[in-house]
Amino acid sequence: MKCDILILSGLWNSGPEHWQTHWQKKYPAWTKAEHRDWNNPDREEWVAELDAAIAQCQGRPILVAHSLGCMLVAQWAQSGSKLKVAGAFLVAPSDTEAQSYPIGSNGFAPIPMAPLPFPSLVITSSDDPYVTLERAHAFAEAWGSRVVEIGKAGHINADSGYGPWPEGEAMLDEFCRDLNP
Numbered sequence: 618m619k620c621d622i623l624i625l626s627g628l629w630n631s632g633p634e635h636w637q638t639h640w641q642k643k644y645p646a647w648t649k650a651e652h653r654d655w656n657n658p659d660r661e662e663w664v665a666e667l668d669a670a671i672a673q674c675q676g677r678p679i680l681v682a683h684s685l686g687c688m689l690v691a692q693w694a695q696s697g698s699k700l701k702v703a704g705a706f707l708v709a710p711s712d713t714e715a716q717s718y719p720i721g722s723n724g725f726a727p728i729p730m731a732p733l734p735f736p737s738l739v740i741t742s743s744d745d746p747y748v749t750l751e752r753a754h755a756f757a758e759a760w761g762s763r764v765v766e767i768g769k770a771g772h773i774n775a776d777s778g779y780g781p782w783p784e785g786e787a788m789l790d791e792f793c794r795d796l797n798p
Contacts, residue, residue: 660725667693
């Protein structure tokens with residue numbers, strides 16, 4: 618894959634069997650934006666850490682986000698940063714305004730509902746415990762994102778059976794090709 622990738626994990630980080638971890642091992646040139654406190658993330662701190670990670674990239678990266686990482690992308694996009702990204706691949710965005718969200722919103726609410734200033738793709742599941750299909754579509758519509766529904770896939774993480782996730786990797790490759798024809 619010929620894209621500059623910056624991986625953004627969600628709440629609790631991606632474990633050893635998560636597709637993001639598998640992909641990073643497969644493509645060691647890809648980088649991951651680190652965070653000080655994966656269990657209790659603070660929006661302002663994390664947005665600043667993401668901005669610093671983007672600044673370290675050689676070019677304009679594609680953000681590959683999962684769960685709360687998708688909300689991080691939306692928050693960063695409205696932060697006023699002068700940095701640019703090529704696009705965002707947003708998998709299983711968590712609804713931080715929902716009762717089902719497992720921790721306090723920690724500044725991630727309200728969810729930005731403005732167009733993202735870069736191309737984006739939202740991958741969603743019909744039975745995600747952290748976002749309804751309707752809300753995922755509302756986010757995508759507000760952000761100007763294309764949406765791909767992959768059926769009953771839970772939270773599209775290791776607990777839902779998504780380890781290496783070659784289908785997701787193929788979707789990311791297609792997204793990269795569309796950005797770099």
